[in-house]
Amino acid sequence: MQKSATDLIYSNPHSQVKDFTFDAQVAEVFPDMISRSVPGYNTIIDTIGRLSQSYVKDNSKVYDLGCSLGAATLAMRRAITADNCKIIGVDNSEAMVERCKIHIQAFKGQTPVEILRANIQDIKIENASMVVLNFTLQFIDKSERQALLDKIARGLNPGGLLVLSEKITQDDAVSRELLTDLHHDFKKANGYSELEVAQKRTALENVMRTDTLETHNERLTKAGFNHITPWFQCFNFFSLVAIK
Numbered sequence: 205m206q207k208s209a210t211d212l213i214y215s216n217p218h219s220q221v222k223d224f225t226f227d228a229q230v231a232e233v234f235p236d237m238i239s240r241s242v243p244g245y246n247t248i249i250d251t252i253g254r255l256s257q258s259y260v261k262d263n264s265k266v267y268d269l270g271c272s273l274g275a276a277t278l279a280m281r282r283a284i285t286a287d288n289c290k291i292i293g294v295d296n297s298e299a300m301v302e303r304c305k306i307h308i309q310a311f312k313g314q315t316p317v318e319i320l321r322a323n324i325q326d327i328k329i330e331n332a333s334m335v336v337l338n339f340t341l342q343f344i345d346k347s348e349r350q351a352l353l354d355k356i357a358r359g360l361n362p363g364g365l366l367v368l369s370e371k372i373t374q375d376d377a378v379s380r381e382l383l384t385d386l387h388h389d390f391k392k393a394n395g396y397s398e399l400e401v402a403q404k405r406t407a408l409e410n411v412m413r414t415d416t417l418e419t420h421n422e423r424l425t426k427a428g429f430n431h432i433t434p435w436f437q438c439f440n441f442f443s444l445v446a447i448k
């Protein structure tokens with residue numbers, strides 16, 4: 205991931221904390237924001253690259269849905285050895301897509317990359333050997349998540365792989381509070397103040413709705429995935445692989 209400006213968005217008191225959006229201000233500091241906010245983010249990006257080496261097949265497509273600045277796309281492009289493939293990165297934030305295109309061009313690679321500004325719910329997914337949803341599903345309306353996963357499962361070739369990474373919640377309030385506290389401690393250890401943690405939490409409240417692990421499993425099973433296994437969890441962040 206490239207170096208970026210330090211995230212100071214919530215460092216001063218906001219008279220009214222607005223709903224979080226992936227605007228130009230966020231895009232500018234995003235690599236710093238996500239690596240200081242998501243435990244294991246770099247491990248997850250590296251592992252997506254590692255998985256693409258094994259699962260991306262000749263003559264197929266790879267989708268990075270909610271690609272932001274293209275961290276997962278770049279990790280996959282570095283690792284893919286299959287021939288005649290294409291990576292399609294999709295994001296609906298204009299600021300992210302603009303920066304992502306510049307970022308991708310700055311690196312050389314064999315596999316062609318196309319970055320699209322679109323709603324991932326509107327695009328066609330076809331002939332895919334690998335699909336990545338790295339901390340994106342949590343921003344889709346809950347009632348529309350199953351339809352998106354159904355579309356992904358339909359678009360994957362047999363043996364194709366989905367990587368789904370999400371912030372999760374727990375039904376049990378004691379467990380939920382424990383993991384939330386650990387996550388907040390992680391953010392503070394990475395230099396965020398109490399105020400920054402509290403204001404970001406408020407900003408995300410209406411826009412990022414998390415599910416339990418059980419809900420994720422149920423949806424993926426319903427979508428038709430045959431092999432589903434979490435491979436990473438740290439506090440209330442996890443990543444799984446689902447194979448068709």
Ligand SMILES: C[S@@+](CC[C@H](N)C(=O)[O-])C[C@H]1O[C@@H](n2cnc3c(N)ncnc32)[C@H](O)[C@@H]1O
Nearest residue numbers: 226270271272275295296297323324338339343
């Ligand atoms: C937390 S970021 C994803 C981080 C990125 N996948 C990575 O690994 O660095 C979520 C991204 O999803 C995008 N997004 C949210 N809803 C979307 C939608 N319906 N269609 C396309 N992109 C969406 C946001 O603009 C944002 O860039």
Ligand SMILES: O=C(O)C(=O)C[C@]1(C(=O)O)C=C[C@@H](O)C=C1
Nearest residue numbers: 237238241242339371404408412
């Ligand atoms: O900052 C937090 O508390 C988060 O939940 C992290 C999180 C995410 O999970 O996607 C939320 C928004 C930002 O895009 C980066 C990371």
